[in-house]
Amino acid sequence: MAGGIYNHTEIEEKWQQVWASLRLFQDTQQLKAQQKEFLLFAFAYPSGSGLHVGHVESKTALDIKARFSRMNGKNVYFPVGWDAFGLPAENYAIKTGIHPVETTKAAINTFRQQIQRLGISYDWANETATNHPDYYRWTQWLFLQLYKKGLAYQGLGMVNWCPSCQTVLANEQVVNGKCERCDSLVEQRDLKQWYFKITEYKDELLTGLDDVDWPEPTRQQQRNWIGKAKGLAIDFSLEETGQKMTVWTKFWETVFGVTFVVIAPEAFNKMNLLEKVSVDRRAEVEKYLETAKHKTEEERRIGEKDKTGVLTGLTVINPVNGSKVPLFIADYVLMGVGTAVVMGVPAHDERDFAFAKKYNLPIKQVVTYTDQALDQAVRNGDQAVEAPGLLVNSGVFDGQEAWGDGKQAMADWMIKEGFADWQTTYKLRDWLISRQRYWGAPIPVVYDPEGQPHPVKEEHLPWVLPVDVDFKPTGESPLKSSKEFIERTERLYGVGWRPEFDTMDTFVDSSWYFLRYCDSRNKEKFADEQKLAHWLPVDLYLIGPEHIVLHLLYSRFFTKFLRDEGYLKVDEPFAKMRHQGMILGPDGKKMSKSKGNVINPDEIVEEFGADTLRVYEMFMGPLETDKPWDPRAVAGVYRFLRRVHGLVLDNKQQLQHHLDLKSSLPLQRKLHQTIRKATFNIPQLKFNTVISTMMELTNLWEEEKKTAGFLSNEDLLSFILLLAPFAPFLTEELYSLCFSGQEKNDEYRGVHVQSWPIFDPVLAQEENVNFAVQVNGKIRAQMQVEAGQAGEKDFVLKKAKELAEVKLWLEGKAIVKEIFVPGKIVSFVVR
RNA sequence: GCCGCGAUGGCGGAAUUGGUAGACGCGCGAGACUUAAAAUCUCGUUCUAGCAAUAGAGUGUGGGUUCGAUUCCCACCCGCGGCACCA
Numbered sequence: 001m002a003g004g005i006y007n008h009t010e011i012e013e014k015w016q017q018v019w020a021s022l023r024l025f026q027d028t029q030q031l032k033a034q035q036k037e038f039l040l041f042a043f044a045y046p047s048g049s050g051l052h053v054g055h056v057e058s059k060t061a062l063d064i065k066a067r068f069s070r071m072n073g074k075n076v077y078f079p080v081g082w083d084a085f086g087l088p089a090e091n092y093a094i095k096t097g098i099h100p101v102e103t104t105k106a107a108i109n110t111f112r113q114q115i116q117r118l119g120i121s122y123d124w125a126n127e128t129a130t131n132h133p134d135y136y137r138w139t140q141w142l143f144l145q146l147y148k149k150g151l152a153y154q155g156l157g158m159v160n161w162c163p164s165c166q167t168v169l170a171n172e173q174v175v176n177g178k179c180e181r182c183d184s185l186v187e188q189r190d191l192k193q194w195y196f197k198i199t200e201y202k203d204e205l206l207t208g209l210d211d212v213d214w215p216e217p218t219r220q221q222q223r224n225w226i227g228k229a230k231g232l233a234i235d236f237s238l239e240e241t242g243q244k245m246t247v248w249t250k251f252w253e254t255v256f257g258v259t260f261v262v263i264a265p266e267a268f269n270k271m272n273l274l275e276k277v278s279v280d281r282r283a284e285v286e287k288y289l290e291t292a293k294h295k296t297e298e299e300r301r302i303g304e305k306d307k308t309g310v311l312t313g314l315t316v317i318n319p320v321n322g323s324k325v326p327l328f329i330a331d332y333v334l335m336g337v338g339t340a341v342v343m344g345v346p347a348h349d350e351r352d353f354a355f356a357k358k359y360n361l362p363i364k365q366v367v368t369y370t371d372q373a374l375d376q377a378v379r380n381g382d383q384a385v386e387a388p389g390l391l392v393n394s395g396v397f398d399g400q401e402a403w404g405d406g407k408q409a410m411a412d413w414m415i416k417e418g419f420a421d422w423q424t425t426y427k428l429r430d431w432l433i434s435r436q437r438y439w440g441a442p443i444p445v446v447y448d449p450e451g452q453p454h455p456v457k458e459e460h461l462p463w464v465l466p467v468d469v470d471f472k473p474t475g476e477s478p479l480k481s482s483k484e485f486i487e488r489t490e491r492l493y494g495v496g497w498r499p500e501f502d503t504m505d506t507f508v509d510s511s512w513y514f515l516r517y518c519d520s521r522n523k524e525k526f527a528d529e530q531k532l533a534h535w536l537p538v539d540l541y542l543i544g545p546e547h548i549v550l551h552l553l554y555s556r557f558f559t560k561f562l563r564d565e566g567y568l569k570v571d572e573p574f575a576k577m578r579h580q581g582m583i584l585g586p587d588g589k590k591m592s593k594s595k596g597n598v599i600n601p602d603e604i605v606e607e608f609g610a611d612t613l614r615v616y617e618m619f620m621g622p623l624e625t626d627k628p629w630d631p632r633a634v635a636g637v638y639r640f641l642r643r644v645h646g647l648v649l650d651n652k653q654q655l656q657h658h659l660d661l662k663s664s665l666p667l668q669r670k671l672h673q674t675i676r677k678a679t680f681n682i683p684q685l686k687f688n689t690v691i692s693t694m695m696e697l698t699n700l701w702e703e704e705k706k707t708a709g710f711l712s713n714e715d716l717l718s719f720i721l722l723l724a725p726f727a728p729f730l731t732e733e734l735y736s737l738c739f740s741g742q743e744k745n746d747e748y749r750g751v752h753v754q755s756w757p758i759f760d761p762v763l764a765q766e767e768n769v770n771f772a773v774q775v776n777g778k779i780r781a782q783m784q785v786e787a788g789q790a791g792e793k794d795f796v797l798k799k800a801k802e803l804a805e806v807k808l809w810l811e812g813k814a815i816v817k818e819i820f821v822p823g824k825i826v827s828f829v830v831r
Numbered sequence: 832g833c834c835g836c837g838a839u840g841g842c843g844g845a846a847u848u849g850g851u852a853g854a855c856g857c858g859c860g861a862g863a864c865u866u867a868a869a870a871u872c873u874c875g876u877u878c879u880a881g882c883a884a885u886a887g888a889g890u891g892u893g894g895g896u897u898c899g900a901u902u903c904c905c906a907c908c909c910g911c912g913g914c915a916c917c918a
Contacts, residue, residue, distance in 0.1 A: 217835050221913065224834060229917070249918060262918090307916075332916045342918050350832095351916055427917070545912075619856070621844055626911085630843060633857050639871095640856085680847095689845070692855035699855090772851040777899050779851055819898055825850045829898045 006645040008609030012729040016116060022748045025070075025078070026125040029519065031534045034075040038535045039066050040517075040574070042543040042551075043083040043510045046107035048092065051114040052591070053599050053617070053629065058542050058580040060614045061623055061685060063120045065540065067725035068682045071756035077535060078121060079517040081128035082108050083510040085136075085503075087165065087181060090439040094471045100439045101467075104131055114602065118610045119728045121752075126520040130509035136441040137462030138516060138526040139509050142558065143444055144455050145565060151197040152433075154453060159432060161189040166474070167436045168193060188294065193434040194443055194502070198557045202226055202428050204571075205556055213576040215624075218548050225549050227427025232411055233339055234420040236261060239315040239324060240276050248338025248423055251348070251386075252414065253407045256394040257366035259356065260325050260344035261316040262309065264333040265292040267340035273314065281313040285329065292331045307332050307355045318343075319419040321395065330355065338425045346384060353384035367402045368392045431554065433505045438469055438478035440503030446489050449496035460492060465503075477501035511554035514538055514573060515562070526567075533569050541574040544582075552577075578685060581626040583617070588628045599629050608638045611727035615641065618687035618726060640695055641730055647701050648720065652738045654710045664709030670697050671715055672764035675757050678722050687726070694723060718757035728752060773800045774827040781805040783826075793820045800826045 039062050044055065066078040082104075089100035089107075108129065115122065128135055146152035160169040164184035174186050198205075206226050209219045232252040236245040247261060268274070269289065277285050288310035309330030316327050325344075332351060333342050346356035346363045356363055363381035367389040377383040388403035397413075400406030414420035434443065444456035444463040456463045466482035479485055479501040489499040512526075518535040519527035543551075552574070559573040584590060585597025592598065604613045616637040620627045655661050663671070677693045697719070704710070711719060717739060724731040728751075735751035769790035773781040781803045789795050797818055800806055806828075813830035820826055 217912095220835060224914065227914095227917075231918085247918085251918075330916095332918095334917065337917045345918090349918070351918070354916095425917080427914095549913085619843090625837085625844095627843070630857065633843070636856050688843095689855085692845075695855055770851080774851085774899070777897095782851075817898060819850090821850055825899085827850085827898050 006642040006730075008611065008641075008729070009606075011733045012117075012119070012610055015729050015732045016119065018750075019119075020116070023125075024748060024750075024752065025076075025121045026123055028075075028077050028123045029079075029126055029531070029535075031531065032075040034073060036535060037066075037069045037074045037076045037540075038538045039069075039076065039078045040514055040538045040541045041080075042541075042547060043081060043513050044111070045083045045086055045088070046104060046111050047088060048103060048107050050107075050110050051601055053601050053604075053613075054544075054580075054583045054591075056118060056601050056613060057583055057617045057620075057623070058544070059115065059118065059120045060617055061580065061687065062540070062542050063614075064618065064682065064687060064725040065685065066121055067728065067752060068756065070752070071721070071725070071754060073755070077517075078123055079126050079128075079520070080115070080120075080122035080124065081513055081517065081520075082111075082130065083506065083513070084108065084129040084131040085440045085509055086506045087437065087439070090437060090471060093439070099467070101131070104129075117605060118601075118614065121728075126517065128513065128516055128520050130441070130506070130513070131439075133462040133464055134523075135516060136465075136509065139441045139504065139512070140444040140456070140461050140463050141458065141526060142512060142562075143504070143508075144458065144461075146196060146561065147445075147455050149561075149565075151200060151561065153195055153197065154192055155195050155430075156190065156192050159189055159191050159193055160186045161191075162186055165437075168432065168434055191434075193432055194445075194500075196431040196433055196508075196557070198431045198553070199426065199428055201557055201560050202228075202426050204560055205428075205553060208556065208560075208572050212572050212574065214574070215577070215579060218545075218552075218577065218579070221548050222553065225427065225553065228424060229426075230422060230424050231338060232414065232420050233423035234319065234343070234414060236316045236318060236341075236343070238273075238276075238327070239317055243271070245316050245327070245341060246339045247341045247343040248425065249343055251345070252420070253391060253394075253397070253402045253410045254345040254348045254366050255318070255320050255343065255410070255414075256391075256397075257345040257347050257364045258318050258323070258325055258343045259346060259362045259364055260328055260352075260359075262328045262330045262333050262342045262344055262355070264335045264340040265289050265329055265331055266335040267333075268312075268329050273312070276314060278313050281311070285310050285312055288329060292329075295331065307351065307358060309355065309359065311359070319417075320414070326361075328355075328359070336429065337427075338423070347378055347381070348384060348386055350384050350386065364393065366391060366393050428553075431505075431557075433508055434502040435505055436477040436501075437503055438465075438471055440506055441465070441509060442479065443500040443502050443504055445500040446493050447498045447500070448493075453500070454493075457492075463499075477503075479503070507550060507554055511551060512558045514555070515558075515568075529567060532567065536568065537570045537573055537575040539575055541577040542580055543577060545579045548579075579624050581622075581624050583620075584626055584628040586629050586631060591629075599631075604634060608634060609641075609729070611641055611730045612638045615691060615726050619691045621688055623685050623687065640698065641727060643698055643702070644723065644727075645730060645734065647698060647705070648716065648734045648738065650705065651710045651716055654708075655713055655716070655738075661710060661712055663712040663715045664704045664707075667697075667701060667704050667709055667711060668715060668763055669766065670700050671711065671719060672759045672761075675718060675722060675759035676761075676764050679756070679759060682725070691726065717754075720751060721754055721757050724751045724754075769823050771796060771800065771823075772825050773803060773806050774825060775806065775809040776829060777827070780809050791822045793822075796820060796826060800828075 041059055041062050066076050069076045084104050089103050092103055093100050130136060143152055160174050162169050162179040162182065162184055164182045165179060168191060169179060169186060177186055178184060179186055206223060206228055209222055229250065231248050231250045233246050233248050234252060234255060236247055237243065238245050245261065274285065307330060309328045312327045312329060314327040315324050317324055333340060344352040344355060346352040346361065347365045348367055365378050369375040369385065369389040374385060378385050391397045391400050391402050391406045397406050397410055400409060442463050442465055444461065445453050446456055447453055466479060466485040468482050468484050469478050470481040471478055485499055489497050515527055515532065519531040522528055555573055559568060559570065562568045563571060582590065585595065587597050589595060589597060601613060612634065616634045619637055674693045674697050678690045681690045720731050720734050732751050765787055767787055768784040769787055771783045771785055772779050773783055783800060783803060785796055797820060801810065810828065810830060815828050816831050817829035
C-alpha cells in the first residue's frame with residue numbers, strides 16, 4: 001500500500017506526547033472576547049477499578065463537541081475534576097488499612113492516564129478534587145454562609161440509619177427501605193443532625209425548570225420529586241377541647257362522607273393530645289405510639305396492606321354537618337404531607353376503606369354512579385370507588401358533579417363559611433447532610449462546653465480532616481478517635497470545646513464543583529465574580545440519568561442561594577443538559593464483574609487504538625440510549641480508520657504527481673454533503689449519523705479511485721478536518737504528513753487548531769433529483785429530473801404521466817387528484 | 832397503582848419530523864486472491880412467490896385521520912426507568 005500501514009499505537013503515543021509538551025488546550029480559563037462555551041461532564045468518582053467504557057462514551061461525546069466548537073472559533077472551557085470523597089475508599093481502608101488519601105491518589109492517577117490516552121482535551125491545568133483542602137475549605141465556607149442565613153440548621157429527628165454502613169442516610173439514599181449502597185435494611189434513629197434548608201427554595205426550584213433546555217422527562221421527574229400539590233385544609237375540631245383538628249385533602253367534595261379522622265403518630269405527639277386520652281385507653285395509645293416510633297422503613301412497607309392504628313377515644317366534629325366521628329392514630333398517615341391529619345371517607349378511598357373494614361367503621365356513600373352494579377357495591381359497603389360521579393348525601397350539593405362543578409362549589413362554600421382554606425403541600429424535605437463517616441469534609445462547627453454549636457471561624461478554614469483516625473466502624477463518627485482534632489479545637493476555641501465529629505454528605509462536595517471550575521486556583525474566594533459571570537451558566541452538561549434528581553436539585557439550590565448572596569448572576573446553573581445512555585455488555589445486560597460481561601477500555605485501546613474506541617462508541621447509536629457492546633463492530637470501525645489512512649496517503653501521492661489535481665465531481669459533492677451533515681449534527685450530538693456519512697464518503701472514494709478520481713489538496717484537508725474531532729490522533733498524523741504544519745520552536749499549527757471547513761451548498765447539490773411516482777398511494781415508478789427543473793410542478797407531472805410504468809396504472813382511469821412534493825414525490829389519485 | 836421512556840431485518844441502528852422504510856456498520860451467503868487458512872477485495876442480503884422482469888406483505892397489536900403514516904389520534908400488549916400508604 002502506498003503510505004504504509006496504520007500503526008495506531010505508534011501514532012497515538014507520539015501525538016499524546018507532542019500535545020502534552022505543547023500544553024495544548026491547557027490553562028483555558030482566561031476570559032476572552034470570543035463567544036465562550038463551558039462544557040461539563042458529570043463529576044466522576046475515581047473508583048479503584050479504573051475507567052469504564054461508559055465513561056469513554058460521555059467524555060468522547062463532549063470532547064468532540066469541544067474540538068468542534070474550538071474549530072468554529074469559540075473560547076471553550078472543558079475542565080476536569082474528581083468527586084474524591086466517599087464510601088468506597090473508606091470501606092477499602094477499613095478492609096486493608098491503607099489510608100484513603102493513598103488509594104484516592106492512586107485511583108486518580110490511573111484515571112488521568114487512561115483519559116489522556118484517549119485524547120480527551122480536558123484542561124488539566126485546572127484539575128480539582130474534592131478531597132483537597134484547597135477545595136473543601138470552600139465547601140466548608142459554603143456551609144458557613146448557609147449557617148449565617150439560617151439555612152444550615154441542626155435538627156433532632158427520626159433519621160434513616162444504615163446498620164451496615166454505620167451512618168445516617170438521606171431520604172434519597174434509601175431505596176425500597178434499603179441502603180442505596182449496601183442493600184441493608186434501614187432503621188429509624190433519633191439523632192441530632194445537620195440539615196440544609198432546601199425547602200426555602202422549593203417554589204423557585206419548580207418554576208426554574210421552565211427556563212432550562214433539559215430533556216422533558218428529566219424536568220418532569222424533578223417536578224415529581226418536589227411534589228407540589230394543592231389541596232384544601234378543612235378545620236375539623238376536637239370535641240373534648242375545642243382545639244382545631246385540620247385535615248388536608250385533594251378530594252374535599254367527599255367531606256360529607258367522613259366517618260372517622262386519622263392523625264399521624266408524630267402529629268399526635270406534637271399536639272400533646274396524650275393527656276386528653278381517657279385513662280382506660282391511655283396505655284394502648286402509648287404502646288402504639290412507641291411501636292410506631294421504632295418501626296423500620298421495611299416494617300412500614302410490609303404494613304402497607306395491613307393498616308395498623310389505634311382508637312384514641314377522642315371525638316372530632318365535622319364542620320360541614322356537625323357529625324361526630326372517632327379519632328384514630330395510624331402510621332399510614334405520613335408526617336409532612338399536608339397537615340398529617342386525614343379525613344376518612346371509606347366509600348371513596350381505598351386506604352380509608354381498608355381501615356374502616358379492619359376497625360369496623362361505618363361507610364357512607366356520597367357519590368353515585370350510573371353503573372348500577374358499581375353504585376350498589378358502594379352502597380353496600382363492598383367496595384371503595386374513586387371515580388367521577390354525582391354527589392349524594394351532601395346537603396345542598398346533591399346532584400352536582402364530584403370531580404367537576406361540585407368540587408369547585410363545595411370549596412367556595414367551605415372557604416366562604418370560614419372553615420377551610422387552600423393549602424399547598426410539597427414532597428421535598430430538607431436535606432440531611434450529616435454523615436458519621438471519615439472520608440468527607442468535616443462539618444465546620446465546634447461546640448462550647450455547654451454543648452452549644454458555634455461556626456468555625458473563617459480564618460480557621462480549611463477545617464482540616466484529621467489523619468490520626470481509626471476507621472473501624474463503631475456506630476460513632478470515626479473522627480472521635482482523633483486526638484489531634486480535639487486538641488486543635490481546644491487550642492483554637494478553649495478548653496472543653498469539642499469539634500463536630502460528623503462529615504458532610506459527599507453530595508455537598510459534588511453539587512458546587514462547576515462553580516469552583518470557573519476559577520479553580522483562587523486562594524481568596526471560591527471563585528472570582530467576574531470569572532463566574534463570564535463562564536456561567538454551563539452551556540452543556542452531559543450527565544447520566546442516575547443523577548437526575550438529587551445532584552441537580554442540590555446544585556440548583558446552591559446556585560440560587562449564592563445568587564441571593566450576590567456572588568452569582570445566574571438563576572440556573574445548567575442552561576442545557578443531555579443524558580448519555582448506558583453501555584451494556586455484549587449480552588445486552590448491564591456490565592458487572594459478577595456477570596463477567598465487562599469490557600475493559602484499555603484492552604480495546606491496546607488492540608485497536610483510542611481513535612477506534614472513540615469512533616466506535618460514537619457510532620454505536622444515539623448518545624442517550626442504552627446500547628449493547630458488539631466486539632465485532634469495533635473491528636468494523638477499525639477497518640474504516642485503516643481505510644481512511646490508506647486513502648489519504650494514496651491521495652497525497654496523487655497530489656504530488658499532479659500538482660493541480662482537481663476533485664472528482666461525485667467525490668467533491670459527497671464531501672460537501674458530509675461537511676453539511678457534520679456541521680448540523682455535531683452540535684445536536686448526533687454523532688452516529690455523521691460517522692456513517694463519512695463512511696459513505698470513503699466508500700465512494702474507494703470507488704472513484706478505480707477511475708483515478710481523487711480529492712484536491714483543499715478538499716483533502718477538509719476531509720481530515722471533518723474527522724479530527726472524532727479521531728484526533730489519526731487525523732493529526734495525516735495532517736502532519738500531508739500538510740506539515742509542524743515546525744520546531746514554532747507555535748503549534750496542527751490539525752486541532754485549524755478552522756472547521758465550510759460547505760458550499762451549490763457543490764453539495766445533486767445533479768439529478770429522484771422522484772417517486774405514486775398511483776393511489778403505491779409507488780409505481782422512479783424518475784430522474786434535472787435539479788434545475790425539480791421544482792417545476794407542471795413539467796414534473798407531465799414527465800411522470802409519460803412514464804410507461806405509470807401509464808399502465810393510469811390507463812382507463814380518471815385522475816381525481818395530483819400531488820406534487822418538490823424533489824420528493826409525485827402522487828396520482830385515480831378512480 | 833401513578834409518572835416517564837421505548838419497541839423498525841438475523842443484530843446495533845438510519846429515515847431531512849406527514850413524502851421512496853431498512854442508510855451506515857456487524858453478521859450471513861457466494862466469488863476473487865492463496866498450496867491452505869487468516870487478512871483483504873467484489874457481488875448479494877426485510878419477508879413471501881418467481882430463473883427473471885415483477886407482484887404482494889411489512890416499522891409491537893387492533894382501529895382511525897390522510898392521496899400518502901415508523902412519524903399524527905384512540906384503545907391495548909410487552910419491555911425498561913423512577914416514585915409509591917401523598918389522603
